[in-house]
Amino acid sequence: MNDMTPEDYTTADGRKIGGVVMEMKNITLRFGGVVAIKDISFDIRQGEIRAIIGPNGAGKSSMLNVISGFYNPQEGEVWYKGTRRPPMKPFQVAQQGIARTFQNIALFEGMTVLDNVMTGRIREMKAGLFSQAIWKGKAEREEVENRAVVEKVIDFLEIQHIRKTPVGRLPYGLKKRVELARALAAEPSILLLDEPMAGMNVEEKEDMSRFILDVNDEFGTTIALIEHDMGVVMDLSDRVVVMDYGKKIGDGTPDEVRNNQAVIDAYLGVAHD
């Protein structure tokens, strides 16, 4: 079932997909007696949009939390850029260039949009406290460079008009976009999106889909996303992993997955005789 294309290839719409950046090998995650993820393996390739889908409680978010270091699996290996990753704290994973958003939005509500997006650059700021204190040389150069990246992201996601607004005042849809901007500002090698379209209306969903596609197209960012809405996922992604009750029941292109009997059963239910 796995997509076995060995070398780089180009998609129908002309995007280049490279080799494997991240590989999950036989991941098992338990909370006490509950098995949230059971022996799952899959990979994420350079430049692709990889979706993880499944019904409620399938373990999708747990999987994302394993990738971003919020959970450490009891069994299995995480390989990133060709080396095995030891158990890590979330902030260390972030420093390695894996940025994420949250299902329930985790923004700094008291800070402005601009400040929020600037925090995405924190791992790029290396000037010492002393240099910052006198605000010369390295610190100043860094601030200018970081600001340039941030402004580009803000422009790209069309949130210029709210850049000085405290995030706490924004409506839900815009908050989601600011969170995406903060993750993007880190110029991540992998961008993890936890239900980017959850709770949105149709129009907002279309906007968000367009942004995700544009980000991938424009910056070549590798994206792994979790989504509930089958329709959205099928349009967006290059390859899809389907989970159900913590197990992987499908993996492949949207077309392959759509015609997979196990997937159809999981989504539509099967008659138990």
Added chain:
Amino acid sequence: MPEQLIWGMEVFLNGLMSGVLYALVALGFVLIFKASGIFNYAQGVMALFAALTLVGIMEGQVPFSHLINAIFGTEVHHFGWHVPALLAILLTMVVMVAMAWVVNQLIFRHLVNQEPIILFMATIGLAYFLEGFGDMMWGSDIKKLDVGLPQGLNPFIDEVTYNIFGYGFFIDNLDIVATVVAALLVVVLVIFAQYSKQGRAMRAVADDHQAALSVGISLNFIWVMVWSLAGFVALVAGIMWGTKSGVQFSLSLIALKALPVLMLGGFTSIPGAIVGGLIIGVGEKVFEFAIGAPYLGGATEIWFAYVLALIFLVFRPQGLFGEKIIERV
């Protein structure tokens, strides 16, 4: 000019000066509250502990000498050397940073995501532990602290005011130094919090732990940093208060005076701590002078600050400068 008014002006000025000292303690509270949402009840005791340690190091006291003598039957009290003030201050700062690390490692690291009330209780425990620990380490007698700050009547102000009003104001040199130091401290802290990488990370951690982790901020690093900063502010406050009224255990009680200051200024605002401190300082002195002493039998300074804070709480719960409470329904 009527005598009453001139005296009133002197009282006002003295109020400002004592307000600065309240503000110094309040600053430490604000720092920790901003970065970790913890209301650090131990801030006053930290100031006391810093001052005790400073005196101890300067005078070459042997730490835990009572304990050592009791166990080994020896009679050691002093190393017999004197450490210069500046070096002693540096050494004390090292002790405060070490303490920040230990406090985070042993207590607050394990209380991530706990209710604020639990964290508050932990700081109460810390306060009383630290008070006892300071006592055990350096002894409980009142100590004189002199790091070479100017003290006593400022002759210049005395002379100028005498020439204008025919009555010389008594303004303590130490209060003037404290004011300058506090002003500097605020400027540095505000710039640090607003523009430095660590400051931005500090505000981020205060706002949302999960989000901070996801952009690559180490919570432990920030917390140790913040507790060290609070230790530094405590040291400054300890030096000022200690020089003014001697290093004694009642020093930890000034922490309680910082409470109304914070209610006034807002728990999250560094400038608010200063302005709140000044208002309380001036308010209680002027009230005592104008109303308290002549009509109410005096001693109004003890409770005036709290009443003022209560009034503020009713009309502006976030304080003068606190972050607006934004809630979308």
